[in-house]
Amino acid sequence: MTRVHDAAIVGAGPVGLLVAALLAQGGADVVVLERAQAPSASTRAIGIHPPGLAALDAAGVGDRVRGEAALVRGGEALRDGRMLGALAFDEPVRTLPQHRTEALLVQRLRALDPGALRRGESVRGLRSVADGVELRTDDGIVRARAVVGADGTRSAVRTAAGIGWERRDPDTRWVMGDADDTTGQPETALLHLEREGVVESFPLPGGRRRWVLRVDDDTGPETAAGFAALVRERIGVDLEGLEEPSRFAARQRMARAFARGRIALVGDAAHEISPIGGQGMNLGWLDALALAEAFAAARARGAEGEEPWAGWAEERRAAARRAMRRARFNMAMGAPRAGAALAVRDVAVRALSSAPFRGALSAAFTMRGL
CATH class of the missing domain: 3.50.50.60 (FAD/NAD(P)-binding domain)
Known part of the structure; x- marks a missing residue:
């Protein structure tokens, strides 16, 4: 049987x-x-x-995960190198x-x-x-x-x-790659809300950092050199020790x-x-x-x-x-912006990271209530 x-x-x-x-x-x-x-x-x-x-x-x-993972204790939102807002998490996110x-x-x-x-x-x-x-x-x-x-x-x-x-929603296109962490903020997620689209980065174990870029379509950079050039163009950061990037669709x-x-x-x-x-x-x-x-x-x-x-x-x-x-909210905040729409987003980010909303935003980013 x-x-x-x-x-x-x-x-x-x-x-x-x-x-x-x-x-x-x-x-x-x-x-x-x-x-x-x-x-x-x-x-x-x-x-x-x-x-x-x-x-x-x-x-x-x-416990095994805790022993290997990197800590993310908070995040910062920036544009043109200026701080728009910051969050500290009650409990850290870990990356592995x-x-x-x-x-x-x-x-x-x-x-x-x-x-x-x-x-x-x-x-x-x-x-x-x-x-x-x-x-x-x-x-x-x-x-x-x-x-x-x-x-x-x-x-x-x-x-x-x-x-x-x-x-449920239209697809958006992204490219990601891992590089050495030279930010000097090894426990902080960084969200650069730039005109051309968001540039995100997250700490990784071993002194590395994952970089994620929103791009317009499937023609995003396919090589490490192209990826590094796009990061440099958007936020003026030179990546070191970058691996070959990979593209994906957020659906x-x-x-x-x-x-x-x-x-x-x-x-x-x-x-x-x-x-x-x-x-x-x-x-x-x-x-x-x-x-x-x-x-x-x-x-x-x-x-x-x-x-x-x-x-x-x-x-x-x-x-x-x-x-x-x-996720829909996060995708909208990271979309390309210009003119009045860019200014409105800056105001919204500053407001959301202020005291009245900070706790709820931190809970959302750390996936509470799901």
Whole structure:
């Protein structure tokens, strides 16, 4: 007879791995199906916000993250080299390259269940069966009482479940690259709100800093030299030790439902949020933590055969809508401005960083209330 797992997680990114670790830690029999043969070391999310760190703590990896990550204790907004406003965070944001966070989660999962992660195994289809869901993979059939799709924006699980994917906002184009930190502010995020578009930078471990530029279209710089020239043109800073940049589109998308039957969607499979600052990854971790709690409650009441996600799905969809509103505001503030619109933005930034609004803005930047 084919083994029936308590849960099959599709996708071994940071969100899928956290789901798996949380469920395995709670005593569930899990399997993680990942199509890639090896983990990626490409430049991706770095920000770990306080609520996300709490989710990592719940899985037993928070202290390891603290030991490797850089601290971001606050931020400054500038234009033409002049300070518009500053924030200090009650709790720091931490930064750590995504591949290191994933490696720590893999280590934790292997300590809990050495055979749970199966790489090089793509999901080709799925169907509901009497005792759960049957997944067809490259290596045969996997059966589970529940399935969690954590397989990204092009989710095969979402498609197979027949769940629609809605576009919420127009795309914006960005380029990012990592360089030596020569700012003299190793614990401060810097937002240069320039006429041509925002230039953001965030501390990284090892004395490095990530630089992110908004560009008009797909013709942004493809080389380190071109990237450095654009930073120099906009804010007059010369970058040192710059790696080759990568381009990406900031998108806002959301699944029409986060659950259907015994299938749930988390992370980028459920919602694609502007990735600047690791917002999408952290939101996915909060999905994972709430999902694990819902799953544990269903098991505790002996209801593994029921649909465990209904209340969870509505709560997390509401959280994703709040995150999208915040991201929409951030994208608007970083757009190119000129003339009166530029002056209005300067006034707004100064007002938002003043005492009456500072606490709410700090909470939004550190992803409170999601």
